[in-house]
């Protein structure tokens with residue numbers, strides 16, 4: 001029962017997305033029809049293969065299904081491609097839950113950090129339980145740092161981390177500190193086409209591009225790519241959503257480099273938006 005409630009809860013964003021697109025009821029009706037068809041087949045199976053005991057667990061794997069989050073697959077592709085281009089000796093990741101990292105650890109030494117311990121660690125991984133705001137790694141040491149869809153959550157408490165409204169700025173300062181000159185940061189987070197960031201409290205922040213640039217400050221931008229949630233594809237900057245409603249966010253993928261001549265005096269920006277206006 002508990003796992004059933006958890007499963008429904010995990011599917012909620014996908015259901016809401018279908019509802020917004022006006023597809024929820026047709027998808028649920030099609031699923032109901034599928035379940036009826038599979039139960040008929042199950043009865044036939046029982047007749048034809050009596051040597052098997054049978055329990056019902058009906059799954060539709062024929063399409064992406066409603067649990068599928070295309071943006072996550074897109075971000076894993078983006079980050080894997082960036083790592084493949086950099087060919088680092090090791091990867092350091094912040095906010096590290098989890099399937100993509102297991103794949104990364106298959107070919108590279110991996111250092112991970114999360115406020116929540118992982119269910120499964122792998123032999124090529126060194127996991128640190130801790131906060132992104134206080135990284136356990138040495139200054140100027142990291143060649144390749146990744147953080148996928150985690151920054152926006154830091155300090156908002158929804159993962160059990162302490163409440164700190166400026167935790168994202170502190171985490172970015174730490175990213176700057178641990179990167180070695182010439183090292184790369186591969187960062188994904190939520191973004192808006194608006195000039196002003198917003199927060200879906202306590203689910204996560206949604207950053208304006210101006211704010212991201214201000215925060216990443218003294219690093220050099222190598223690449224920026226955008227993924228649209230309503231269009232479910234890569235888009236240009238001008239196609240990002242601009243509404244101020246709970247689900248109007250898109251995904252930012254960026255690769256940034258710490259310059260060889262890193263100016264500590266510049267450090268990170270305070271994360272201001274590009275203009276004070278709201279649109």
Ligand SMILES: C[S@@+](CC[C@H](N)C(=O)[O-])C[C@H]1O[C@@H](n2cnc3c(N)ncnc32)[C@H](O)[C@@H]1O
Pocket residue numbers: 094095096097098099113114115116130131132133147148149150153154155159161167
């Ligand atoms: C949305 S998940 C992203 C997980 C993974 N990077 C991915 O893309 O699948 C955000 C992760 O950040 C972690 N997290 C949240 N606040 C944190 C904090 N202040 N310090 C370290 N990790 C934190 C959460 O525990 C969670 O694993």
